[in-house]
Amino acid sequence: MRKLVMLLMVCVCMTGIANAGLTNGSFESPALDEWTPNQQASGWTYFDVSGWGGGYYGAGTAHPAWGPAWQPADGTQFIAIRSYALWQTSDMKFVEGVTYTLGVWSVQENPRSSNLGMSIVASDSAAILGDAIVASTAVEPLTTSMSEFSLSYTATAADAGKWIQVCFYENPNVNSGLWIDNATLVPEPATLTCLALGGLAFLRRNRK
Numbered sequence: 115m116r117k118l119v120m121l122l123m124v125c126v127c128m129t130g131i132a133n134a135g136l137t138n139g140s141f142e143s144p145a146l147d148e149w150t151p152n153q154q155a156s157g158w159t160y161f162d163v164s165g166w167g168g169g170y171y172g173a174g175t176a177h178p179a180w181g182p183a184w185q186p187a188d189g190t191q192f193i194a195i196r197s198y199a200l201w202q203t204s205d206m207k208f209v210e211g212v213t214y215t216l217g218v219w220s221v222q223e224n225p226r227s228s229n230l231g232m233s234i235v236a237s238d239s240a241a242i243l244g245d246a247i248v249a250s251t252a253v254e255p256l257t258t259s260m261s262e263f264s265l266s267y268t269a270t271a272a273d274a275g276k277w278i279q280v281c282f283y284e285n286p287n288v289n290s291g292l293w294i295d296n297a298t299l300v301p302e303p304a305t306l307t308c309l310a311l312g313g314l315a316f317l318r319r320n321r322k
């Protein structure tokens with residue numbers, strides 16, 4: 115019975131960590147009845163990366179006229195951006211030696227390379243987007259279906275204690291709309307905390 119309780123503790127821990135770090139990573143909030151242009155997902159800050167003022171963003175459920183390529187990958191809602199970026203401060207700070215993997219699902223309007231940008235940022239402040247981009251990549255989503263992309267970074271001693279921020283952007287130089295869903299930020303080894311909790315439970319059990 116006790117072994118079962120400890121096993122359950124570890125399982126609950128690992129399940130909880132699957133979506134740890136980000137707020138509203140699946141863009142399910144606020145709940146929207148339908149696709150809405152210029153609607154922002156809560157928990158994220160948006161900005162125009164082109165400066166030309168012709169960008170677009172939207173959120174909600176898939177438009178009824180959209181084909182199977184443009185459907186949410188998780189839940190019922192997702193977002194779109196064109197020449198826009200969005201970022202947020204996660205609920206984690208960097209720990210030296212821990213690897214953080216930023217994941218996201220995306221499909222794009224036209225076949226254009228380097229269109230989806232993903233960045234991991236270290237910041238002294240949770241309130242503003244920092245300028246220390248510690249990892250960044252730009253990838254080409256498919257036009258036929260959502261697919262997953264990821265970016266990993268192992269924190270150094272210099273990063274330790276700084277807020278972990280994440281940013282997604284559409285490359286304004288290629289200007290092709292992106293649909294995005296299911297953003298995650300996963301630390302590894304994530305099981306250290308869980309194993310520590312399991313160890314505590316074991317010690318308490320033996321003291322009785």
Ligand SMILES: [Ca+2]
Pocket residue numbers: 140141142186187188189190191192295296
């Ligand atoms: Ca979603």
